[in-house]
Amino acid sequence: MLNQYMEQIETLGLNFFFAAIFFFIGMAIRDVLKQGDVPKFGQYIVWLVLFLGCAGFVAKGIIQMTWESSGIG
Template sequence: MLAENYELIETIMLNFGLVGLFLLMGFAIHDVLKKNNVPKVGRFVAYGVLMLGAMGFLAKGIIQIFWQSGGIG
């Protein structure tokens, strides 16, 4: 059974790993910004960049699902 679902398990674990990395980056950024008393505008920019990166990975995943369900790739 493991050999049959190896690719699916690998994909799921990769996605969970990426989510975990983005959470850890968010915690690290929050800690640095809080310790250095960064103004709200700077915090907004830093969190915005992190969110754009996460949304890029999410969009890539959604596009990949649509392409694979349509028979492309």
């Protein structure tokens, strides 16, 4: 039974791994911004870029899942 779902388990594990990486990157950036005494505008730009990277990753996953379910990919 586990062999049937091995690809789904791998995909889910990889997605959780990427989510954890984004979390740790965010924590590291937060620490650097705090210790570097970065102005608020600069902090907003940094967080915007991080959010857009994460949103792109999520959008890629949704598009990939949509295409695979419709038989395109």
